[in-house]
Amino acid sequence: MNKVIIIGGGIAAHTAAIYTARASLQPLVLSAPEPDQLSTTNIVENWPGTPDGILGPKLTQDTKKQAQKFGAKYILAKADSFKVLKNSFEIIASGKKYAASTVIICTGASSRKLDIPREKEFWAKGVSTCATCDAPFYKNKTTVVIGGGDSAMEETLALSKFAKKIYLIHRRDEFRASKLMQDKIKKLPKDKLEIILDFIPIQILGDKSVTGIKIKNVKTNQPKEISCDGIFLAIGHIPNTDIFKSSLKLDKKGFIITNKKSETSLLGVFAAGDCQDSLFKQAITSAGVACQAALMAEKYLEGR
Numbered sequence: 461m462n463k464v465i466i467i468g469g470g471i472a473a474h475t476a477a478i479y480t481a482r483a484s485l486q487p488l489v490l491s492a493p494e495p496d497q498l499s500t501t502n503i504v505e506n507w508p509g510t511p512d513g514i515l516g517p518k519l520t521q522d523t524k525k526q527a528q529k530f531g532a533k534y535i536l537a538k539a540d541s542f543k544v545l546k547n548s549f550e551i552i553a554s555g556k557k558y559a560a561s562t563v564i565i566c567t568g569a570s571s572r573k574l575d576i577p578r579e580k581e582f583w584a585k586g587v588s589t590c591a592t593c594d595a596p597f598y599k600n601k602t603t604v605v606i607g608g609g610d611s612a613m614e615e616t617l618a619l620s621k622f623a624k625k626i627y628l629i630h631r632r633d634e635f636r637a638s639k640l641m642q643d644k645i646k647k648l649p650k651d652k653l654e655i656i657l658d659f660i661p662i663q664i665l666g667d668k669s670v671t672g673i674k675i676k677n678v679k680t681n682q683p684k685e686i687s688c689d690g691i692f693l694a695i696g697h698i699p700n701t702d703i704f705k706s707s708l709k710l711d712k713k714g715f716i717i718t719n720k721k722s723e724t725s726l727l728g729v730f731a732a733g734d735c736q737d738s739l740f741k742q743a744i745t746s747a748g749v750a751c752q753a754a755l756m757a758e759k760y761l762e763g764r
């Protein structure tokens with residue numbers, strides 16, 4: 461029986477691990493093998509105390525190291541089920557059972573997909589969600605980025621260092637990305653970036669590899685084909701909360717509902733980060749709420 465199990469492998473999980481480890485609760489962290497969102501990000505410019513910015517993978521790895529320094533134990537295992545027992549909770553992760561008196565859920569969110577024809581076929585073979593990881597494969601090639609948020613701007617900037625041409629396609633006539641990020645892409649050379657507004661993707665085109673994308677104007681229904689070698693999706697994220705559906709209260713979009721103290725609908729279970737935050741979705745807010753969750757878990761255990 462563990463005192464605390466933390467489920468997740470991102471900045472929220474590592475922060476909760478630092479706090480619970482420093483409180484001598486010997487947390488066990490169950491992290492899925494998939495990379496957390498910061499690990500697929502490039503430079504993070506809004507993490508306090510880093511005037512020159514910090515690389516996303518470094519930030520997450522250093523935070524994990526800090527948790528390990530205080531005694532947090534990590535196991536690479538994907539949580540497949542969550543069960544409420546009489547006085548504890550049971551998690552099955554990669555086939556093994558783990559039990560704990562309290563659980564902090566930091567399962568984050570996964571990239572949303574388009575769900576259009578041939579997307580599955582070309583997934584990770586020309587269609588992907590991480591330009592930071594894959595941009596070097598597109599040296600002097602033509603790429604497409606789909607989305608209008610900060611991630612789409614970030615993907616465009618990452619690709620601009622390698623690709624000869626980028627089409628940034630968004631479904632509305634204005635971006636939701638911050639002004640700062642929009643200003644950055646506006647500085648790209650005109651022949652490198654072409655912005656296509658009011659279009660949605662309807663089909664990936666290709667033979668053995670991706671050769672293009674078919675899009676449709678949302679106002680006129682007029683279709684159009686763009687030739688390209690790679691397509692990057694930056695259309696938001698879906699919270700990883702499936703295994704908690706039957707035991708915790710979730711909102712309509714699947715985010716875990718928590719109160720101001722990071723408590724979920726189940727006594728002894730706390731949640732932090734992108735699995736419960738549909739509003740801010742920032743590294744700093746994830747870490748902040750994870751700190752709250754850890755402090756409340758400690759209080760809960762003291763009370764028992």
Ligand code: NAP
Nearest residue numbers: 574607608609610611612614631632636694695696740741
């Ligand atoms: P986001 O802000 O939710 O943006 C998703 C974008 O995808 C929106 O523009 C949305 O269009 C579009 N979209 C959604 N579903 C679509 C579909 N089926 N087809 C076509 N387009 C679709 O997600 P995000 O950009 O990943 O950002 C998430 C959070 O992380 C934000 O809070 C952001 O500020 C933060 N972030 C910050 C940085 C940074 O500061 N460096 C970098 C990355 C992310 P609509 O606009 O029409 O809804």
